[in-house]
Amino acid sequence: MAGVLLHDDPETAYKHALAARARASRNAMIREACGETAYAAGKFADALAEFRAARRMNGGQSYAPMMADCERALKRPEKALAYDKPEIRAKLDEMGQIELTIVVAGARRDLGQVDAALQLLETENLNSKSRADWVARLRYAYADTLLAAGRKDEAVEWFHRVVAVDGNGITDAEERLSTLDR
Numbered sequence: 001m002a003g004v005l006l007h008d009d010p011e012t013a014y015k016h017a018l019a020a021r022a023r024a025s026r027n028a029m030i031r032e033a034c035g036e037t038a039y040a041a042g043k044f045a046d047a048l049a050e051f052r053a054a055r056r057m058n059g060g061q062s063y064a065p066m067m068a069d070c071e072r073a074l075k076r077p078e079k080a081l082a083y084d085k086p087e088i089r090a091k092l093d094e095m096g097q098i099e100l101t102i103v104v105a106g107a108r109r110d111l112g113q114v115d116a117a118l119q120l121l122e123t124e125n126l127n128s129k130s131r132a133d134w135v136a137r138l139r140y141a142y143a144d145t146l147l148a149a150g151r152k153d154e155a156v157e158w159f160h161r162v163v164a165v166d167g168n169g170i171t172d173a174e175e176r177l178s179t180l181d182r
Contacts, residue, residue, distance in 0.1 A: 010040035028057035065099035077107035
């Protein structure tokens with residue numbers, strides 16, 4: 001039930017995951033579900049604790065991007081940067097690596113290191129021909145960081161590139177463009 005409700009009602013999804021945890025607290029998959037639903041509900045300290053528990057149980061690193069993002073949400077960007085290690089990246093699939101790059105670039109921005117954030121994002125395949133959601137998210141992060149760097153014309157170009165691949169509507173790039181064109 002937690003999975004069914006995750007996107008429409010994350011609070012209720014989290015309650016379902018907690019009920020499952022009460023019955024099977026030593027199950028890594030249930031702890032992962034608790035972490036994902038807490039994350040979706042904006043309960044970042046709880047999500048981080050659940051992801052840590054799941055990682056201890058199964059040794060997986062697939063939660064690293066969300067864990068780093070939880071650290072950012074908890075106003076600890078330095079701790080988010082600590083997740084950007086070769087041994088963690090080696091255990092992530094392509095999407096996980098992209099997500100970690102996006103989060104780490106965000107942590108760099110949180111620390112006022114906009115140029116470092118841009119350089120990090122530029123190490124990824126911004127010109128991928130794929131239409132996967134990660135392409136839209138990566139391009140969006142890049143466009144937003146260009147805007148933060150005061151490079152509006154380039155940001156507008158990249159927001160257009162986001163729109164071109166965002167068939168699932170996961171970003172608000174079109175809305176951002178309408179405000180930038182004013």
